Amino acid sequence: MDLFSHSWLPFMYQYGFGILIFGGGLYAVFKAYGGIKFWNEYSIWIKILIWGFIYVSSIHLIMTISALNDSPQLYFIILSLYLFNVFLLTRKIS
């Protein structure tokens, strides 16, 4: 059974448009806040924003691989990513 239209096609569509919306938004904010000044003042927030994108796309990527290869063990990676995420976001951010 060909599962491309049920797995990688929606994945590519979602993250294709996703990177356009996310990247466009980040670029607009970067310009509006004065370019390099934005980086200097908010570098921790920018890192978290980029991490968030990687984290969410990784969950979908791992879930897709896990389903196609019948490997539920991969969910441990998702759990690890989640715990790391909790650790990261509960630290002091100002």
Add this chain to the structure above:
Amino acid sequence: MNTIATSELFWVILTFYVFFVLGAGLFFARNNQSTEDFFFGGRRFSWWLIGMSMLATGVGSHSFAKYASKGFEYGFSSTMTYMNDWFFMPLLLFGWIPIIYYMQVNSIPEYFERRFNSTVRNLSTITMLLYLIGYIGIGLLALGSLLQPILGWEINTIIIVVAVISGIYVSLGGQTAIIFTDFLQGVILLFAGLLIFGLGIAYIGGFDLFWSNLSTTNKLPLADFNSPPDFNFVGIFWQDGVVGSVGFAFMNQAVIMRFLASRSVIHARRATMMNVLVFLPIGTVAVSNSGWIARAIANISPSVIPETTNPNGIFTVVASLVSNSEPIFAFLVAAVVAALMSSLDSQINASAAVAVNDVYTPLSKNPSEKTRLRVSMFTSLLVTFVGIQAAFLFAQYGTIYEAHGAFHSVVTPPMVTVIFLGIFWTRFSSRAAVLTFVLGAAFIFLGIEYPQTLVQPFSHGIEYVEAKPWSYIRALYNVVACTSIGILVTLLTSKPHQSHYEQIKGLTLWTIKDGPTFFKGSEVNENAGSKITFDGDMIKVVDDLDNKIYLPEDLMKDLGAREGDFAYISDTRWYLGGIKSTHAYIGKMSSSNKIEISKNVQNHGQFDPSKKLFIELEL
């Protein structure tokens, strides 16, 4: 209709829970001294409290009905709409949140009046009330569907009973009651959602059996690209993932009020981040997994859960099946009631905020604060009543998922388009905004009347169904139509006068740097962020009607503060979440070695002289 058998114990637990929530509403009602408290909780809460409250607002009982039903029919792809909010985060965290917070925008229609004109405000008020009352209707209908297998009553009766309880509680408690009970309800619904997963896995006989009794397509995280018509990836991506997500984060008054109830922009950002990256992933499992469990059970023993089971009520069916004692079943049902109450209360309060700020106040001549508060409470009851009518209307649609999807894809696009173009394009004019609303609505109506001509080019190959033509993907057509109108009208009309750019200072992404200065009323202090802890008995309450605090000379120096700076004073106990805190302007230097605060500041902060406090220079 089969009714699930319950005993007195079940009803005792459920009744206790409902009275507990009503009691919380009454308890916090004493903090409401103004509409500022009633709608925004005094703008003082910590990120973790706001974050969990946002989850409880987003995860309503409609989520348990919607996502569990799709989990039962299609598997893990029921989670897909909870996992794509992050795309909009740069614009939300650094565009929209600072704009509404610093510019003290109390409602979206108010933003429209300041950014455009009163016509745009009126048009957006109508859209906003439709949107919020629709949300209330969907929530009531969903809870009715979930409780019907237990109560065996007519669904309309359940809707009325739940609406009356929620309406009374919100009318009394306001935003503070909502935030605190939402926090508790958020924890309960997450716990209950995960508990049902654990019980379900145990019922099936272990994780291996659960996994092996789901097909590969059941385990994929995204739906098939363009089929079937009632649940396909591309339609739902545009309707729920894009329009729904933007609508929820940027124009849902209940969410806006969470941002405004935060103690600062940083706390609003952190709350949003925690909600999307930490709470929502658990939330999506919590609301969907009863459907997955039901799918596995149906595959193993079709006689236990037949394929003909109504998907809308699958949560209740699974909860009754897998809970091995009545208290657990009662707890699981109470959690769904919690989910409904926590989203319904927010939407009712938000609708009342729009009705009071954008309908009552502009029409009446300088109403007193007491009158406004009374009108707020009355309006909460009124919108609940209208919400009941909306629920009856949605009940005729079919599945809750489709009813919600169709409603979202039609009501949201004009508003979302005007917000986006308004924030990110300074040239976007009032005339273009009005025409985006009016012509946008006309094009949306034409799309409903002539779908094969207008919506078909956007269909991505999704099959045409006469009864509900392209109910999800029409959101893309609606957004493209509204955006095209907005852009074309702006480009075809002359550039706004220079004074236009002066008027919109702080109201767009490109003028956002003016926001903190506008909020404070003077230049921001470069020492903002400095913080000092002190004993509560250093405070002396003085007869002063202003919202001011007077610091001794040494404290002013240590803090790097100047007269007119904006500060946050709070009890140091973090777990209070900001309930004993307030903002105040720093006045002239104190003549004594005490920290002098006005009665007004003490009333809001409710500081305890025996506890440690801190003061932080905010702007």
